[in-house]
Amino acid sequence: MRRDPSDGAGTGDTKPADLPTPVPSDSRDAPRLLLVSYHFPPAETVGARRPAALARFARDHGWDVRVLTAIAPSPEAGDAGLAEASIVRAEPTPRLPRLNRSAGTGTSATSGAAPAPTTLASVRAVAKGWVWKAGMELLVPDPQVNWIRAAVRGFLRGPDRWRPDVIVASGPPFSGFVVASSLARRFGVPWVADYRDLWSVGNEYWVRSGPRRALDRRLEQRVLRTVTTCVTVSEPLADALRSTFGVDARVVMNGIDRRPAPSPAGGPTIPSAATLTLAHTGYVYPGKRDPGPLLDAIALLGPDAARVHVVFAGDDHGIVRAAAERAGVVDSVTLLGHVSAEKSWRIQVEADVLVLLMWNDPRDAGTYTGKIFDYLLAGRPILLLGYEGGVAAELLRTRGAGVVGNDRESIAARLREWLAVKDRTGRVPAVAASALDGLYREDQLSGFLEILREAAERGVPGSRARAATTSRRH
Numbered sequence: 001m002r003r004d005p006s007d008g009a010g011t012g013d014t015k016p017a018d019l020p021t022p023v024p025s026d027s028r029d030a031p032r033l034l035l036v037s038y039h040f041p042p043a044e045t046v047g048a049r050r051p052a053a054l055a056r057f058a059r060d061h062g063w064d065v066r067v068l069t070a071i072a073p074s075p076e077a078g079d080a081g082l083a084e085a086s087i088v089r090a091e092p093t094p095r096l097p098r099l100n101r102s103a104g105t106g107t108s109a110t111s112g113a114a115p116a117p118t119t120l121a122s123v124r125a126v127a128k129g130w131v132w133k134a135g136m137e138l139l140v141p142d143p144q145v146n147w148i149r150a151a152v153r154g155f156l157r158g159p160d161r162w163r164p165d166v167i168v169a170s171g172p173p174f175s176g177f178v179v180a181s182s183l184a185r186r187f188g189v190p191w192v193a194d195y196r197d198l199w200s201v202g203n204e205y206w207v208r209s210g211p212r213r214a215l216d217r218r219l220e221q222r223v224l225r226t227v228t229t230c231v232t233v234s235e236p237l238a239d240a241l242r243s244t245f246g247v248d249a250r251v252v253m254n255g256i257d258r259r260p261a262p263s264p265a266g267g268p269t270i271p272s273a274a275t276l277t278l279a280h281t282g283y284v285y286p287g288k289r290d291p292g293p294l295l296d297a298i299a300l301l302g303p304d305a306a307r308v309h310v311v312f313a314g315d316d317h318g319i320v321r322a323a324a325e326r327a328g329v330v331d332s333v334t335l336l337g338h339v340s341a342e343k344s345w346r347i348q349v350e351a352d353v354l355v356l357l358m359w360n361d362p363r364d365a366g367t368y369t370g371k372i373f374d375y376l377l378a379g380r381p382i383l384l385l386g387y388e389g390g391v392a393a394e395l396l397r398t399r400g401a402g403v404v405g406n407d408r409e410s411i412a413a414r415l416r417e418w419l420a421v422k423d424r425t426g427r428v429p430a431v432a433a434s435a436l437d438g439l440y441r442e443d444q445l446s447g448f449l450e451i452l453r454e455a456a457e458r459g460v461p462g463s464r465a466r467a468a469t470t471s472r473r474h
Contacts, residue, residue, distance in 0.1 A: 030064040031456055034164035036151070036180045038144050038173050040069035041081060044341050046370040050196055050254060051170040056081045057445040058452070066162060068155050068179070070147050090154030092147040137212055141199070141219055144173040151179045156186070166456040167191040168231075174199050174220070181226050190228035190455045196254075197367075198232070201240050221245060228455045231448065234391045236366030252448045255441035256373045262346040274309035274332075276419050276428075278383065279351035281344040282371050284316040288364075289357035291320050293385060295327040297411035308332055308415055310355065313339045313347050348378035352428040353418060358386025360406050365390040376401060376439065379430045383414065399435040 035058075037051035048071070059065045059082060067087045139145050166189055169180030177193055184191035200216040224230070230241050230249040238249040284291060291312075298305050312320050313336040324333045339347070348354055354375045358364055364387045372392055375382050382402030384393055396402035405411040418428050 030062050031453065032064045032066070032162070032165045033058050033452060034066050034068060034155075034167045034183070036068045036167060036169040036176045036183070038070045038147060038176050039170075040067060040071050040087070042073065043071045047170075047172070047196065049257060049370065050194070052081055053255075053257065053441045054168070054170075054194075054445055054448060057442060058449060061449060063449075064162075066164070068151055068183075070144070070151070088155050088158055090147065090151045092144065093150045094146060137209060141178065141216060142173040142175055144175040147173075148175050148178050148182075151176075152182050152186075155183060163187055164189055166228075166452050168194055168452060170194040170196060171199070172197055174223075177223050181223050184226060184460070188460060190458060190460050191226065192452060192455050193224065193227050193230045194252075195230060195232040195237065195241070198237055198240060201244050228458065228460075229451055231451060233368050234366040236391065240366070250447075250451055252451070253439075253444045254368055254370055254373055255444040256377045256436060256439050257441050259345065259377065262342065262349055275307035275422055276353070276415065277309050277311065277351050278353045278355050279311045279313065279347050280355040280357060281339075281347055281374075282314045284312065284314065284319050284357060286317050286319055288359040288361070290323075290360075290385070291355075291357060292323045292327070293406055293408050294355060294383070294411055295320075295323045295329050295333070296408040297405075297415060298329045298332050299327045300408055300412040301415060304416070304419060305329060305332055307419060309334065311336065311347060311351070313337075313344055345374075345378070348375060348380065351378075351380055352422070354378060354380045354382050354402075356382050356384045356386070356392070356402075358384065358390070358392060360385065360387050362387060362389065368392055368395070372396075373439065376431070376436055379433075381428060381431055383411070385411075399431075399439075401431045401435045 035051055035055050037048070039045050039047035039051065040055075041048055041052050051067075051069075055065050055067055065082065065086060067082060069087065069089055070092055072089055072091065073084060073087075164183075164187060167180045167184050167187075169176045169191065171177055171194070177199075180191045180193070200213060200220045224245050224247055227247060230238075230245075230247045231252050232238050232241060232249060233251065233253055235251055238251050241247055241249040278294075280291070291310075294310065298308050298310070301308060309332055311334045315338055316335060320333065320335060324330045336347075356369070356372060356375060358367065358369060368391055372382070372395070376399075382396055384396055384402055384404045385406055386392060386404065388404050388406070393404045396404065403414060405414055421428055
């Protein structure tokens with residue numbers, strides 16, 4: 001008989017009686033929060049930002065915060081924002097091969113396309129793609145499944161007697177939800193699921209087969225039986241959670257992370273010969289984020305195409321190169337490959353216009369890609385290729401921060417307007433600073449803390465809470 005993965009099966013033989021003894025209520029100086037997130041600094045991934053910001057914000061507002069993560073410490077990467085003693089870093093075991101869609105080499109390709117890949121490289125890329133697909137299909141709930149057991153056991157075997165009042169898990173990966181629900185059951189405390197993206201009903205869902213989709217839906221339903229509240233980044237996504245799983249779902253948007261102006265050291269990072277420079281930073285995902293209409297629009301400019309240049313910084317899976325070749329605008333494209341976070345920030349600030357590639361499909365209506373907030377901080381107007389009825393498009397329109405275009409004719413017309421502005425004034429105007437009002441990370445996290453306070457005060461309802469209390473008394 002299959003056991004519910006959310007009940008802590010396979011996580012060791014620790015019994016509730018083995019857990020730390022709760023501190024008497026009259027001696028608790030601060031509410032205690034355990035944050036479970038596979039991604040956390042020193043990782044520079046976008047997935048680490050929201051959990052790290054929440055942990056720091058809660059600490060700064062009087063919470064006693066502990067973090068459970070898989071990311072190892074790194075002195076070279078600097079401070080994670082919390083005392084290292086507050087972070088439990090449990091290494092996944094056994095180690096699994098890293099699954100990665102990208103077949104790129106990480107080399108730069110400026111002034112056009114890189115040399116064609118060798119036959120061996122092409123075979124390796126195809127094989128890597130099949131391995132990735134197989135891993136996505138077979139590893140449940142995700143390729144981080146090998147972290148569940150290690151994370152639960154690592155936290156329970158911690159050196160002190162600390163125990164949380166509430167647990168919040170941030171996903172993806174959603175193995176962290178299984179970890180949180182297991183720990184919440186063992187401690188007899190409520191837990192909150194923070195969906196940075198959705199799981200089985202998500203707009204970026206990666207599973208192709210019907211059976212696997214059904215399996216994930218059942219697993220998610222089981223895990224959410226014990227959840228107190230779900231949090232996600234937009235109202236359409238919250239509606240999807242409510243209608244699918246019948247849970248309490250709240251909205252806490254992502255936000256702009258404040259950062260200093262980029263260092264001028266090393267000179268400009270993007271070409272200066274073109275009149276109008278556009279930039280895209282980050283991954284280009286196959287199938288759903290298509291640069292083709294933009295490159296086709298440049299081709300429509302005729303002689304003016306030579307005055308427009310687009311810089312792509314990040315793994316592109318060969319998509320940009322192929323689209324540039326089809327459009328005949330190879331000379332208008334620079335491919336930098338993977339760059340550091342600092343260089344990516346400098347590229348954004350130095351560009352005339354920033355390109356945001358999203359999925360032009362109603363299923364992407366509720367997506368705020370994390371990149372949109374980085375772009376807003378850079379202060380450059382944004383050209384969004386994506387669903388015009390989505391929350392990202394609405395944010396740009398209402399804030400006066402950019403435009404949406406999906407066909408080559410409308411994009412070409414917009415490029416001509418920007419060229420004309422630069423001819424007249426020498427620059428494309430920056431986005432007004434007021435467009436960022438209320439969008440900083442701290443503006444959003446106040447609401448998140450209130451949700452966590454409510455969850456901690458509400459506790460675990462019914463017999464589950466009584467059982468946990470009984471187990472602690474014996």
